[in-house]
Amino acid sequence: MTRNTQPKMGKWTTAGMAALVLATLAGGGAARAAGEKTIALVPGVATDPFYITMQRGAQEEAKKLGLNLIWQGGSEFSPETQIPVLQALFAKHPAALLIAPTNDTALINPIKQFTDASVPVITVDTTISDSSILRSRITSDNTQGGAAAADAIAKFAHDQGEVAVINVKPGISTTDARQKGFIAEMKKYPKMKVVAIEYDDDSPTKAFTEAQLLLLKYPQLKGIFGTNVFSGEGVGKAVVATGKKGNVDVIGYDAEPDEVKLLKDGVISTLIIQQPAEEGRLAVEYANDILTGKASLVPQSKQLNNVTATTQNANDPAIAKYFYQTQPAS
Numbered sequence: 001m002t003r004n005t006q007p008k009m010g011k012w013t014t015a016g017m018a019a020l021v022l023a024t025l026a027g028g029g030a031a032r033a034a035g036e037k038t039i040a041l042v043p044g045v046a047t048d049p050f051y052i053t054m055q056r057g058a059q060e061e062a063k064k065l066g067l068n069l070i071w072q073g074g075s076e077f078s079p080e081t082q083i084p085v086l087q088a089l090f091a092k093h094p095a096a097l098l099i100a101p102t103n104d105t106a107l108i109n110p111i112k113q114f115t116d117a118s119v120p121v122i123t124v125d126t127t128i129s130d131s132s133i134l135r136s137r138i139t140s141d142n143t144q145g146g147a148a149a150a151d152a153i154a155k156f157a158h159d160q161g162e163v164a165v166i167n168v169k170p171g172i173s174t175t176d177a178r179q180k181g182f183i184a185e186m187k188k189y190p191k192m193k194v195v196a197i198e199y200d201d202d203s204p205t206k207a208f209t210e211a212q213l214l215l216l217k218y219p220q221l222k223g224i225f226g227t228n229v230f231s232g233e234g235v236g237k238a239v240v241a242t243g244k245k246g247n248v249d250v251i252g253y254d255a256e257p258d259e260v261k262l263l264k265d266g267v268i269s270t271l272i273i274q275q276p277a278e279e280g281r282l283a284v285e286y287a288n289d290i291l292t293g294k295a296s297l298v299p300q301s302k303q304l305n306n307v308t309a310t311t312q313n314a315n316d317p318a319i320a321k322y323f324y325q326t327q328p329a330s
């Protein structure tokens, strides 16, 4: 088994920089009503369709509850970009903070700055290893998602052969759990072997290159699991570029437009889709409960189910409604 972790920026960089400037949406633009509370939502990265879809659910709920929602995020999925965003936000005194931490330890102290100032903090999607300072943690069933990916590849491979994983980077609670769930489930198939785990630093370009190298190094490879939006996209494109469509199964996570196209084209056979809009909506609902004296209604943690899309059901409206958006709501 080989492991590879080198830093690199994602394809959204240029857009990301622009987005960093743009991704400071203070809900509704109109003059804030007197006494209207302001809450902040900080994504893992501002330009990722997963978090943009989360913003849409959060904004809809904020409007309904008469809350002002600040949406502010960095240009890449990293503590180095996210921590300065948090520091700038702290000066704005939000009444509550909703955040997808980009690392499970590096974000503990920056978040503590808020909780020490009695600002309630709720994590959405990812979380930190010290949950004692949090009011709630909202996420999806990442372990189940990883296991479902393993079962899908095993079915494609008739329970035998070599497989690989392309993940983001260690220290992200969600994708770490997906990898763990995948590895644990693969153990149920004694004739299957995980020959490699690679990290793409949230870059589809890097995922593409790594997948190409894996397909060269392991010509008998039966399948690759890409653990998030950018991994799945890069792996799918590498399978096309190497002419391995149909011979190598690709299981992706999430549902941004490029991945959905690869799913419909039969390059990716299965997508494990989350419910980011509902995660965002719930986070705002919980923040409002805390700010309006109904904290007892807020659970310590909430886990949402995944939706499994396949090439066969990709055009079914009951599945397509979970596909991610690419434009934030104002």
Ligand code: T6T
Residues within 6 Å of the ligand: 044, 048, 050, 051, 125, 126, 172, 174, 175, 227, 228, 229, 230, 253, 254, 274
């Ligand atoms: O898969 C999602 C999210 O759940 C994960 O924590 C990070 O990557 C995504 O945002 C997709 O890019």
